[in-house]
Amino acid sequence: MRIGELADRAGVSVRSLRYYEEQGLLTSTRSPSGQRHYTEIEVERVIFIQRMYAAGLSSRTIIEVLPCTDAPSEENSDAALERLVLERDRITDHINDLVQTRDALDGLIGMNRAHRATLSEPATSLRS
Amino acid sequence: MRIGELADRAGVSVRSLRYYEEQGLLTSTRSPSGQRHYTEIEVERVIFIQRMYAAGLSSRTIIEVLPCTDAPSEENSDAALERLVLERDRITDHINDLVQTRDALDGLIGMNRAHRATLSEPATSLRS
DNA sequence: CTAAAACCTGACACTGACGTCAGAGGCAAG
DNA sequence: CTTGCCTCTGACGTCAGTGTCAGGTTTTAG
Numbered sequence: 001m002r003i004g005e006l007a008d009r010a011g012v013s014v015r016s017l018r019y020y021e022e023q024g025l026l027t028s029t030r031s032p033s034g035q036r037h038y039t040e041i042e043v044e045r046v047i048f049i050q051r052m053y054a055a056g057l058s059s060r061t062i063i064e065v066l067p068c069t070d071a072p073s074e075e076n077s078d079a080a081l082e083r084l085v086l087e088r089d090r091i092t093d094h095i096n097d098l099v100q101t102r103d104a105l106d107g108l109i110g111m112n113r114a115h116r117a118t119l120s121e122p123a124t125s126l127r128s
Numbered sequence: 129m130r131i132g133e134l135a136d137r138a139g140v141s142v143r144s145l146r147y148y149e150e151q152g153l154l155t156s157t158r159s160p161s162g163q164r165h166y167t168e169i170e171v172e173r174v175i176f177i178q179r180m181y182a183a184g185l186s187s188r189t190i191i192e193v194l195p196c197t198d199a200p201s202e203e204n205s206d207a208a209l210e211r212l213v214l215e216r217d218r219i220t221d222h223i224n225d226l227v228q229t230r231d232a233l234d235g236l237i238g239m240n241r242a243h244r245a246t247l248s249e250p251a252t253s254l255r256s
Numbered sequence: 257c258t259a260a261a262a263c264c265t266g267a268c269a270c271t272g273a274c275g276t277c278a279g280a281g282g283c284a285a286g
Numbered sequence: 287c288t289t290g291c292c293t294c295t296g297a298c299g300t301c302a303g304t305g306t307c308a309g310g311t312t313t314t315a316g
Contacts (some may be wrong), residue, residue: 109212268307
């Protein structure tokens with residue numbers, strides 16, 4: 001398939017795909033005229049890349065962990081697996097941080113709603 | 129206290145504090161000579177701002193929710209509370225996404241470790 | 257009183273993942 | 287053949303938070 005179709009399938013822009021290739025995250029076979037061609041595998045690869053970006057990894061970091069997906073076997077250099085574990089842990093930390101922040105916001109929301117309640121109904125507590 | 133101390137206390141750079149003021153997130157009283165002076169309250173405010181940044185909110189969005197912390201009472205414009213709830217939900221979505229991603233990475237890690245195990249010890253399964 | 261340290265404004269640099277535009281070539285359908 | 291859509295490379299623009307530098311004033315310590 002050509003780049004436009006891959007973009008649609010994976011839900012990213014054509015620009016992004018070329019950028020991924022430029023960064024070494026994605027490879028393509030070229031037709032004689034120079035157009036990029038991809039296979040089904042690339043769809044999943046791009047989706048994975050997107051996932052990693054969403055999780056806060058940079059291009060360089062994604063490159064380092066990709067070997068672990070490339071060959072579900074093979075001696076995917078210790079470094080790649082090591083990096084993968086590292087990033088997993090980083091994500092866990094981030095999740096915990098976000099949960100804490102959400103709890104804080106919930107507290108704020110509660111306080112604001114409580115105050116709002118006392119305003120509209122000075123005698124009663126806790127209205128739906 | 130002056131800007132340097134606030135920066136130390138809140139764990140941010142002086143540059144950032146000036147930027148926050150420029151963005152309308154932070155206010156300061158000025159000494160006759162023009163230096164910024166802050167109170168203890170600002171320490172917490174800056175820490176809160178940092179938390180919001182870490183949670184992915186932009187300056188503009190933080191501005192919108194700040195009224196909810198300013199006056200733990202008062203009619204903190206419906207909009208602010210509404211926005212706060214919206215962001216809380218966005219964070220929840222993000223957390224769920226991250227958890228999914230982490231699970232995926234755990235799967236990858238497991239597969240890679242499993243393969244590694246079969247390499248070093250073809251007959252046994254699941255080594256510590 | 258003096259030197260060091262902190263502060264001021266203003267402005268430009270940077271990073272990273274893209275958007276977007278220009279100018280040119282490729283490819284299927286009518 | 288030509289119309290229209292897709293693709294190519296290359297390059298500059300964007301956004302947001304922050305680093306950093308310049309040139310000057312203020313505060314603090316000795």
